Amino acid sequence: MSTVITTSTKVKKKIVVKKISDLWIHIIMTIVSCMCILPFILIFIISISDEKMVDIQGYSFFPLKFSSAAYTYLFNDSSAIVRAYGITIFVTIVGTTVSLLIGSMLAYVISRKDFPLKNILAFYVFFTMLFNGGLVPWFLVYSHILNLNDSFLALIVPNLLLSGFNVLIMRSFFSNNVEVSLIEAAYLDGAGEFRIFLKIVLPLSLPVLATIGLFTTLSYWNDWFNSLIFMNNNKNISLQYLMTKALMNIQFLKTSQNATTEMGRIASEMPSETVRMAMAIVGVGPILLAYPFFQKYFIRGLTIGSVKG
């Protein structure tokens, strides 16, 4: 009898211990989650704060007065921002579409087991992941051989259009999920290669296309590097790069001691504190708003590379 009682209290004790350690895990997880999102909330709160309060209080989670002036300014008075927004949307749509098309075509060709050059092509793609020529020759190819400086193509083509890694991911998906017999049957029925690709292979590969497309979209949307390297005239620049300039130039003006009147004039035209933070919100907003809808694909996409096909 007594042993039964002691074991049952033991079990109870164990459950209590488990509950306490569960609580601790939840506390740790909540703290880490807050560290991940609170910075974004801070930026958002600054963007809807009153400019004068920011001057007095500094950046705070609890501003004494709110204002929507920053957003009004952003969309009414700042043509540069609206323009950069339009450019970024255009570049993202065109870039992602072309990228998916040429990437999936190349991946499909490599995935065809009967294609005589498939191994050579696979190595050709793979080697780009191992070695690269570095920034200087890459820059010289685009700016001095192809003369892409200041053109829209400079935002679409360099580096972002195709990654060997993505091609190889799609290749594994095609070879694992598209039946060879299906392709052969269509071929015997007289369908051309391109038709087979469009009507049979692509519809069967929507999951991988969605995942790769999502990552490509994000990398176009987030890109500022190509603007930094190739855009000298500041006219056709991406949203993220415009934001970079807005942050760094104010910083430069503040740290430089001998600000001339010319610089002072630029400073007065620069977006003020709250407007800058509103820009950041506008730049990251679409991603965060769409995130709940694509997070399943995103998480799946993150693990895709670690599981070899």
Added chain:
Amino acid sequence: MIDSVVYKKKSRFKRNFQRYGVISLMALPGVLYLLINNYLPMFGVIVAFKNVNYAKGILNSPWVGLDNFKFLFKSTDAFIMTRNTILYNIAFISIGLVASVSMAILLNEIAHAKLYKVYQSTFIIPYMVSYTIVGYIVFALLSPDRGFVNSVLSTVFHKGAVNWYTEPKYWPFILVFVNTWKNFGYACVIYLASIISIDTSLFEAAKIDGANRWQNIRYITIPGIKPIIITLTLLSIGRIFYSDFGLFYQVTLNSGIISSTTSVIDIYVYRALMNTGEIGMASAAGLYQSSVGFVLILVANWVVRKVSNENALF
């Protein structure tokens, strides 16, 4: 006899051409793109051995042998940027490993399905956003006159404002923290996927044996994900000569005053190419980086093959 062999070969080529002509065309755009974007720059590393003169054209610029490399390695820059790159990467790899593995293990202990999803989703939000946004966030925290950290320092700890963007000594901590903040979620998701694939019968057997939570983690979970931990770590060691340009450019606001602790090889190459116009030095540093990087990744992959063959890159 010979004629018939030639004839056969010809017809095979012809047959292949007819069969695979269209499909070769489909591969062509991608192949051309990689040729321009990746292979042309690989051959372009010859600029490191030239004194590039835009007026004469790149191919007609005079050869200077190893002069660019001699200048580069005589300067203190070469030592500083190599040291910074390697030390930062060591810190990123080790601290990132501890953060992401422990988060993955804790996350796996959570039975509540909805909360599990919420935690996991928030962890990877920083990974999704651009370094521009991260630069803004860090600025909102560290801005000398309005920053959140300085106002906490003054109101809570009664300390004076710190001018973060001009003090090199703080940056190793800031950059390691920011890098971990941005990237731990990604690695956490990968480790989590690997934990989930551990054979559940092991945990059931342990439960019957009366193992507690810590014993489960110590003797089943960690050994179960050990191969993937080793693989990912080795592959990041293979990339120890490279660094994330965005982190070092955006988060520091490209401040030159703190470059003694923030200049890495990628930053040096960028500044030499775009700001000071020392193309020779830039391309020498770039070739130094990519050739050492190439050797390292081959070695890393060779070691991965020895440890767990199925995880090797090639």
